[in-house]
Amino acid sequence: MRSRSSTEPHLDRLIRRDQLDAVRGSVQQALPVNALLGLASFLVALHSGHGAAGALWFSASSLVNGLRFGLCRARCEGLAIAADGGTVFGEVASRSVDRHLRLACLAALLSGSVWAFLPILCGGYTAPQTLFYLTITVASADEV
Numbered sequence: 001m002r003s004r005s006s007t008e009p010h011l012d013r014l015i016r017r018d019q020l021d022a023v024r025g026s027v028q029q030a031l032p033v034n035a036l037l038g039l040a041s042f043l044v045a046l047h048s049g050h051g052a053a054g055a056l057w058f059s060a061s062s063l064v065n066g067l068r069f070g071l072c073r074a075r076c077e078g079l080a081i082a083a084d085g086g087t088v089f090g091e092v093a094s095r096s097v098d099r100h101l102r103l104a105c106l107a108a109l110l111s112g113s114v115w116a117f118l119p120i121l122c123g124g125y126t127a128p129q130t131l132f133y134l135t136i137t138v139a140s141a142d143e144v
Contacts (some may be wrong), residue, residue: 013094024072045121
């Protein structure tokens with residue numbers, strides 16, 4: 001997870017802390033849009049006769065969104081401790097931040113994997129709803 005080691009580990013910890021804070025903020029902003037795109041995709045699947053597959057996909061998408069929201073709201077020792085915390089708390093905080101960043105990456109991978117299955121909801125690339133699903137897939141890639 002670490003890109004390079006600097007000469008000041010305290011500075012690296014603060015950077016990672018800020019990264020986690022930014023990830024949490026951006027995910028919380030993107031989740032409502034993600035949910036609306038998922039609902040629209042389910043409704044199109046329902047309208048085109050793929051209701052069961054659409055419901056299964058939408059359930060998986062909603063479950064992952066709930067997981068991501070929960071991770072964003074979960075307590076993180078590294079965010080609770082003041083930025084100028086001592087060295088003992090600095091290590092604990094650093095491990096906590098790193099763990100939360102890894103979980104956020106895994107949740108984003110899971111979300112992207114669910115969205116990768118969206119084109120399955122259309123009957124084939126010649127189906128009328130194909131352009132809709134491809135457009136939604138591209139839009140959701142920006143949200144993930």
